[in-house]
Amino acid sequence: MSTARSGRRAAPARLNWRIRLRRDRSLLLMTVPAVVLLLVFNYAPLFGLMTAFQDYDPLVGVWHSDWVGLDQFRQLFGDPLFWESMKNTLYLSFVQLILFFPVPIALALLLNSVLSERTRNVIQSVLYLPHFFSWVLAITVFQQMLGGAGVLNQLLRTHGAGTWDVMTDPHTFALLVTSQAVWKEAGWGIIVFLAALSAINNELYEAAAADGAGRLRRMWHVTLPGLRGVIVLLLVLRLGNALSVGFEQFLIQRVAVGHDASDVLDTFSFYYGIATGNYSYGAAAGLFKSVVSLLLIWGANRLAHAFGEDGLYRR
Amino acid sequence: MTTELNRRRLLTAGASIAGAVTMAPLLSACGGGAHQKTGANTASGLKAALPAYLPSTALKPDIPSVAGGPDAATDPGFASYPASPVATVSGPPGRGGSYTAVTPLWGTVPQPGNSFYQAMDNALGVNLTIKPADGNNYNTIVPTMTAARKLPDWVNLPAWWNPNFNTGELAGTQLADLTPHLSGDNIKKYPNLAALPTGAWQAGVWGDKLYGIPCFATGFPAPGAIFHRRDVLESRGITADQVKSAEDLMNLGRELTDAKRGVWAFEDVWTYFFTSFGAPRKWKVDGGKLVHLFETQEFLEALDWHYRLATSGYMHPDALAGDTNSSTRFYAGKSLITGDGTGAWTLADYQSGIAADPKYRRGAFNSFAADGRSKPVLYMGAPSSMISYLNASLKPDQIEELLAVANYLAAPYGSAEYTLVNFGVEGTHYNRVNGVPTFTDEGKKDVQVTTYNFLASSPAVISNPGGDVVTKDYSAWQAANVRTLAKPPFWAMNYSMPQELAAAEAAQAVNDTIIDCYHGKKKVSDVQAAVSTWKSGQGDRLKRWMTENVLDKYGTGQ
Numbered sequence A: 001m002s003t004a005r006s007g008r009r010a011a012p013a014r015l016n017w018r019i020r021l022r023r024d025r026s027l028l029l030m031t032v033p034a035v036v037l038l039l040v041f042n043y044a045p046l047f048g049l050m051t052a053f054q055d056y057d058p059l060v061g062v063w064h065s066d067w068v069g070l071d072q073f074r075q076l077f078g079d080p081l082f083w084e085s086m087k088n089t090l091y092l093s094f095v096q097l098i099l100f101f102p103v104p105i106a107l108a109l110l111l112n113s114v115l116s117e118r119t120r121n122v123i124q125s126v127l128y129l130p131h132f133f134s135w136v137l138a139i140t141v142f143q144q145m146l147g148g149a150g151v152l153n154q155l156l157r158t159h160g161a162g163t164w165d166v167m168t169d170p171h172t173f174a175l176l177v178t179s180q181a182v183w184k185e186a187g188w189g190i191i192v193f194l195a196a197l198s199a200i201n202n203e204l205y206e207a208a209a210a211d212g213a214g215r216l217r218r219m220w221h222v223t224l225p226g227l228r229g230v231i232v233l234l235l236v237l238r239l240g241n242a243l244s245v246g247f248e249q250f251l252i253q254r255v256a257v258g259h260d261a262s263d264v265l266d267t268f269s270f271y272y273g274i275a276t277g278n279y280s281y282g283a284a285a286g287l288f289k290s291v292v293s294l295l296l297i298w299g300a301n302r303l304a305h306a307f308g309e310d311g312l313y314r315r
Numbered sequence B: 001m002t003t004e005l006n007r008r009r010l011l012t013a014g015a016s017i018a019g020a021v022t023m024a025p026l027l028s029a030c031g032g033g034a035h036q037k038t039g040a041n042t043a044s045g046l047k048a049a050l051p052a053y054l055p056s057t058a059l060k061p062d063i064p065s066v067a068g069g070p071d072a073a074t075d076p077g078f079a080s081y082p083a084s085p086v087a088t089v090s091g092p093p094g095r096g097g098s099y100t101a102v103t104p105l106w107g108t109v110p111q112p113g114n115s116f117y118q119a120m121d122n123a124l125g126v127n128l129t130i131k132p133a134d135g136n137n138y139n140t141i142v143p144t145m146t147a148a149r150k151l152p153d154w155v156n157l158p159a160w161w162n163p164n165f166n167t168g169e170l171a172g173t174q175l176a177d178l179t180p181h182l183s184g185d186n187i188k189k190y191p192n193l194a195a196l197p198t199g200a201w202q203a204g205v206w207g208d209k210l211y212g213i214p215c216f217a218t219g220f221p222a223p224g225a226i227f228h229r230r231d232v233l234e235s236r237g238i239t240a241d242q243v244k245s246a247e248d249l250m251n252l253g254r255e256l257t258d259a260k261r262g263v264w265a266f267e268d269v270w271t272y273f274f275t276s277f278g279a280p281r282k283w284k285v286d287g288g289k290l291v292h293l294f295e296t297q298e299f300l301e302a303l304d305w306h307y308r309l310a311t312s313g314y315m316h317p318d319a320l321a322g323d324t325n326s327s328t329r330f331y332a333g334k335s336l337i338t339g340d341g342t343g344a345w346t347l348a349d350y351q352s353g354i355a356a357d358p359k360y361r362r363g364a365f366n367s368f369a370a371d372g373r374s375k376p377v378l379y380m381g382a383p384s385s386m387i388s389y390l391n392a393s394l395k396p397d398q399i400e401e402l403l404a405v406a407n408y409l410a411a412p413y414g415s416a417e418y419t420l421v422n423f424g425v426e427g428t429h430y431n432r433v434n435g436v437p438t439f440t441d442e443g444k445k446d447v448q449v450t451t452y453n454f455l456a457s458s459p460a461v462i463s464n465p466g467g468d469v470v471t472k473d474y475s476a477w478q479a480a481n482v483r484t485l486a487k488p489p490f491w492a493m494n495y496s497m498p499q500e501l502a503a504a505e506a507a508q509a510v511n512d513t514i515i516d517c518y519h520g521k522k523k524v525s526d527v528q529a530a531v532s533t534w535k536s537g538q539g540d541r542l543k544r545w546m547t548e549n550v551l552d553k554y555g556t557g558q
Helices: A002-010 A017-023 A025-053 A071-077 A080-099 A102-113 A117-132 A135-146 A151-158 A170-198 A202-210 A215-240 A248-257 A265-274 A279-306 B007-013 B043-049 B115-124 B135-147 B159-165 B185-189 B198-202 B230-235 B246-256 B270-277 B297-312 B326-331 B347-356 B396-409 B416-423 B441-446 B468-484 B499-506 B508-518 B524-554
Strands: B098-105 B127-134 B154-158 B212-215 B225-229 B264-266 B283-286 B289-292 B335-340 B362-364 B386-390 B430-433 B436-439
Touching: A017 A025, A025 A071, A025 A279, A071 A279, A080 A102, A080 A170, A080 A265, A102 A117, A102 A170, A102 A215, A117 A170, A135 A151, A135 A170, A135 A248, A170 A215, A170 A248, A202 A215, A215 A279, A248 A265, A265 A279, A265 B508, B098 B135, B115 B127, B115 B396, B115 B416, B115 B441, B127 B135, B135 B154, B135 B159, B154 B159, B159 B499, B198 B212, B225 B230, B225 B270, B230 B362, B246 B264, B246 B297, B246 B335, B270 B297, B270 B335, B289 B524, B297 B508, B297 B524, B326 B335, B326 B347, B347 B362, B347 B468, B362 B468, B386 B396, B396 B416, B416 B436, B436 B441, B499 B508, B499 B524, B508 B524
Parallel strands: B098 B127, B098 B154, B264 B335
Antiparallel strands: B154 B386, B212 B386, B225 B335, B225 B362, B283 B289, B430 B436
C-alpha cells in the first residue's frame, strides 16, 4: 500500500499517458507477472460463476447445461444448513475480530520495546515459525496436547482428576479455533506492524520525551497514532473478509466437533456442492458469499473514509 | 500381497479437491448435448454380453478357493512365491502399435521411459505410454478429458466414481464396445481374461453391452471387517469366537479399556458393523417396494448402539476427534478393535505391525448378528471396482491388439508374466531373498506403485511371502465367512442417475449427522430429524426414480 501512496504523491500534475508509460516502464513490467496471475487465477474463473444459474453437468459442459435461473439460490436460501453455516461464519469472524485482531498489535508493541536486537530476533523467529506449519500439523499438535488422549488429559487422568476434551467440544469450538489461529498466525501478523513502527520518526519520541512524556504517554500519543493507518487498513480488509474465516482448519476438525458447529460458508460449498457433484449449488453459495463480501468491504472502506482515514485507497 | 484396494482409504484421500471447482467449467466448456441414459442392463442382455468363465489351472494354490453362495468364493492362498514361474503367453502379444493409457496413482509418479516401462514395452510388443494421474484428483481430471473428448486409448475409471464420470453415458459414445470381442466363447482367444470371474465382468456392462475390463477381481468382495489385536486378546485368554452379539462386543470394550494406561478398546466400527443389526447397506426390497436404509428400524437400533459406544468411554478419544490415523494407534496397542476394509490385511500391515510390537497379529471377528440369534449376513460389494476401458475411436484390430496386451497383464499369480508385471526384471527391479521376490531401490521407485495392473490384472489371491501368518489368518477368516456373503439389491448392476439425484443419494446432511451420532455428539433423534428433512426434499424423489427407472424396468439384478 505504501508504494501506491508514494506513486500518487509523485504525480501531482497530469502528464501525458505516453510520458507516464515511458517513465514507469520498468515498474509496470514488474507488475506484469502479478497481474497475469491475478487474471488467470482470479478473473478467468469468474466465468464459471454462470454455473450458479445452471444445472451444471461437467460431462456436457457449461455451454450445454440447462439454465435454471435463480433455482439454486431459492434452494440455498431455503436450506437450514446454509443459514447455520452463515451463522457460524459470522460468529467466528466476530470472535476472531475481538480476540485475534489485537494480538499482533500488542505483540508488535512489546517486541518494539525489547532493546536487545538478539533477543528480539530470537522471539521474532519463534513467533513466526508456526506460520509455516500446515493446518494438519498445527491441529495434530493441539490434539496431542489438549485432546482426550493428549498430554494434559492423561496427566489429569493419572491424578484421578476429571478430564476435559476441548478438541471435541462444540460449545467452545470458537475459542479453540481462535486460539489455534493466534498460535499459528499472530506472530506472522506482526510483520506489517513492525514495518509501520519503524517508519515512525524517532524525533517525535525524542521531542515527546523532552516534553516530559513517560513511556505510556509516548505510546499513546506517538506510537499508536503512527500505527493508526495500518490498523484501519487491516480492519477494513478483515471486515471485507468477514465471510472467509478459513477452510482447512474447519475441514480437518469437522468430524471432531460435528458439522453444525464447524461448517462455515467455504466448507458448506465444499461438502454440499463439490463433494456431492452438486457443482451449481456450491457455485451459488460461493457467489452469494462474494457479493456480500463486496458489500462489506465497500461499507468498511466508506466508514474508514468517514473517519478521515485512507482505507483501501486515498479518496 | 493381497491386491484388493481399500476403498475407504482412497475416498478419504480423494476428499482434498478444494478449489478445483471454479476451473472445471472452463476446461469442460465444450461437449455434447444434454440427455441422460441410465445404462442399466436387462437380464437377457447382460447374459448375452458376459464372457464365458474358464478358471486358470496354471498354478495350484496351497489354500484352495472355497465356494460360498452365487458369485462368492474365497481368494486362493499361496504360501510361497513359485521358484520358477511358468509362462502363460507365448511371445509378445502386441504387433508394435503405439498407445497411451491413463491410470490413477496414489503415490509418487515413476519417471517416464524408465527401465521398467521399457522392459514392459519389449515384453508386450507395443509402445504403451503410461500416464499415471493423481488419484486424489482423478474424479476431476477424467471429466476434463471426457468433456474435451480427449480420452486416451486406454483408461481406468474407478467404479465408485461412475456418477462423477457419467460412465453410463460415455459407454458407446467415447468408450469402445468390447462385446463382439469378448462375449461368450469369443473370450477363449484370451485365456487369462477368461479366468476372471463372471461377477467382475458384470461391473463393466452398460446398456446390455460389455465395455469394461475388471482389475483385481475377487470372489470375496466383503466391504470390510471388525478387526482386533489377536495377540492382545489371546494374552488375556479371549478368543474372537467368544464374541457372539453386540452386547458381547460392548462388554469386551469395557474389559479392554484402560484409559489411565492410554488404552481404549475401540476405533470407529460403524461402517462395517451397522449391517449386523439387520440394516441393509443402502436398499432393501420389502413386499416389492424399495425401502432405503434410513427408513428402517434396524438402522435406528444400530445408531443407538453406536451412540452408546461413543459415550461409554471405550472409544479412543482421537477416534472421536475424527483423527483418521487409526492404524498407528492400532499398531501401538493404544486401540485394539477397529473397523477397516479387508485390504488392511496385508503383508505391509504385518510388517508395520511387528515393527511397532513384535507380537503383533491382526485378527477379525467372524461376522455375527447383533442380537446374537439371527443369521449373520455380510453384504457383498462390487466384485471389481477398478475397471479399465478402451477408447471408442480405436479400430477393431487395435482393440484386439490391446485385448491381447490385457490378456498378458491378467496372467495368473506366480506366472512369468505376473512376475514381470508385479516385480519387474530380476536383478534390476527385484532380487530373490530366501525365495521371496524383494524390490531393489529401482524397483521400489518404478514397479511398486500400481500402473499396469489398473489396466488388467489377475484375479485376487492371498499371498504374503515373508508373512505366512497373514496368509493363513486371512484365508481362514474368508473361509469361515464365505457362506455369510449375500448380494444386496442392485448388486453389481450398473446404472447412472441424474446429477441432482446423485446428490440425493449422497445424502450429505444425513451422513454428517450419522457421524456426529456415532461419535456421541448427536442423539439418534437428531438423525431421525435429518432423515425426515432429507426424505421430504430429496429422498422420496430418489426412491421414485430408482423404482421407476431401475427396479420396475430391470429388477434387483438377482
